[in-house]
Amino acid sequence: MGVATVLGIETSCDETGVGIVADGRLLGAALASSMDEHARFGGVVPEIAARAHLESLVPCLDAAFADAGIAPRDLDAVAVTSGPGLATALHTGVAAAKALAAAWNLPLYGVHHLAGHVAADTLEHGPLPGRCVALIVSGGHTSTLLLGDLARDPIVHLGDTRDDAAGEAFDKVARILGLPYPGGPAIDRAARGGDPDAIAFPRGLLGAGPDFSFSGLKTAVARLVERERRPLADVAASFQEAVVDVLTRKAVDACRAHGVRTLVIVGGVAANARLREVAAARCAAAGLALRVPPPALCTDNGAMIAAVGDLLTTAGAEPAPLTLPITPTAPLTRATCPA
Structure with missing residues (x-):
């Protein structure tokens, strides 16, 4: 079909996101976060998140409709995150999307949350190349993926975390250091002015294949803090450097191993300033093109789900039935979740 205008809804965790995309362009968006309500618990509480949604x-x-300057009658499809995520949170968004699709007589697409993160980059930098490697780094996921056509082709996992995801490690280490939740931005701020080479923290699985491991690094930080007093900025910077070193080395290695010339880094941790800096330097040295969305599109949002819906609609993908289930632990094999 021609140009489609797609509404996207994201409620997988603690952000309520709505976006409207047409022909790869973001027309309007709105976002509400319940993060402050979870901060005193040190993590997301599913019931609080669902109520906030x-x-x-x-x-x-x-x-979002006001921002886009359009009305529901101008839509061609509704897309919604149907997995992975918190079950109670997913239920809220999927139920709403089903109701809207039925009321407005529109096709419905169940989108995989992580495919949404990849598609977010297209809103800033245009269509993805025919083949690329994506590094997804978030609170629950750390993976390198080999991508073809996001709307049509299977997604191939090149490497995944064996334990903590990178964002999870940031949250846990922030708690060890007495920093607030969420840990990623807190450590990013604390690391400014610190010496990233002050402490030789371990690089998990570096040189030992494509998978990731951050549990040992987290433990090393905890043991250091118990054993001796070091400047907070140095500990934060050294921890952050260990994570960034592993992420960027493995991502560049994946591109080289598969003859890919473009690396895309997405997910909440992609907003980290040091990760973006080191990735840019290493991609330049390796002759790779680097694509990273702006920070506002790295964290969860509805625009990224609408972007996937736009790609699926344009590709003529089969819509999901109104019986679309949620899939809290959906594996990432395609841009859509099982219907």
Whole structure:
């Protein structure tokens, strides 16, 4: 089909996101976060997140339509995150998307959350090349992926974390250091002015294949803090450098191993300033093109889900039935979740 205008809804965790995309362009978006409500617990509480989605979804829909300057009659499809994520949170978004698709007589697409992170980059840098490697780094996932056509082709996993995801390690280490939740931004700030070479923290599985491991690094930080007093900025910077070193080396190695010339880094941790800096330097040295979305598109948002819906609609993908289930532990094999 021709140009489609797609509404995207994201409620997999603690952000309520709504976005509207047409022909690869972001027309309007709105976002509400319940992060402050979870901060005192040191992590996301599913029941609090679900209630916040219920309260925020309609205002976000209204705001996104106002931002885009269009009405529901201008839409061609509805896309929604149906997995992975918190079950109670996913239920809220999927139920809303089903109701809207039925009421407006529109096709419905169940989108894989991580495919949404990849598609977010297209809103800033245009269509992805025919083949590329994506490094997904978030609170729950760390993977290198070999991508073809995101709407049509299977997604091939080149490497995955064996334990903690990178974002999870940031959160846990921030707690060890007495920094607030979420840990990624807190450590990024604390590391400024610190010496990234002050402490030789371990690089898990570096040189031992494509998979990732950050559990040992987290333990090394905890033992150091118990054993001796070091400047907070140095500990934060050295920890961050260990994570960034492993992520960028393995991502560049994956590109070389598969003859790919473009690396795309996405997910919440992709907003980290040091990761972006080191990735840019290493990709330049290796002759690779680097694509990273702006920080606002790295964290969870509805625009990225609408972007996948746009690709699926344009590709003529089969819509999901109105019985679309949630899939809290959906494996990433395609841009859509099982219907």
